[in-house]
Amino acid sequence: MKQFIKRRWPLLLGAFGVALFIGFLYHKGFRITYAPELENSWEAISACAAWVGAIGTILVLWYNHRSIHLAQLGVQQAVNLQLYEKRLELYTALSRDDAFKDTPLEVKIVYSEIIYELYKQISDLCNRKVKFMDELYMVFGFTDGRVEPCWNIGEEQFKKYVKQLDLCIKGQDSRHKKVWIEQKKEIQKIQAEIKKKHFTLEMWMRMALNDSIKNQ
Secondary structure, X not given: OHHHHHHHHHXXXXXXXXXXXXXXXXXXXXXXXOOOOOOOOHHHHHHHHXXXXXXXXXXXXXXXXXXXXXXXXXXXHHHHHHHHHHHHHHHHHHHOOOOOOOOOOHXXXXXXXXXXXXXXXXXXXXHHHHHHHHHHHHHHOOOOOOOOOOOOOOHHHHHHHHHXXXXXXXXXOHHHHHHHHHHHHHHHXXXXXXXXXXHHHHHHHHHHHHHHHHOO
């Protein structure tokens, strides 16, 4: 019932206004009578009909405008809801281990070019980190206890990897040890950069997500 009234309140309001106007005329003594002895004023009738037609046209135009506005509002709300759901999906995916294995194009579409570029930078850094890890396992012939590759911050995996790297460095001669120490510094620098950029990305995406909530 509430939905019925909400969608048709302009017509109901108009009908109520007409009924109120007729009641007012009736109260003032106006009556519809049949009096053939009186001469009809066709000019007055025509003028009244013109006024009624003009008022009716205005009401129809106003009602159509209102209906179009409500339809556009409904479409916009549906679009905002879809945008929010997609943004939420991408934001939630930030916690996955493979979140930055590649850069989804949807990030550019539903967020912004700046967020997409930042996402891509993190993806490049994560792929560099995984490549370093693969090189370690290839060089030192790791088979057991390998750390699963993580295209994200993966703090626990990274700590385990650094421990394995330290053990490998201890068994090297001074010349190779120096090379791997530099490698360790490089990958730690990459990890620090990933964490820094990830914090910024998460903050920006959360702000955009909050804007989507406000637009609901």
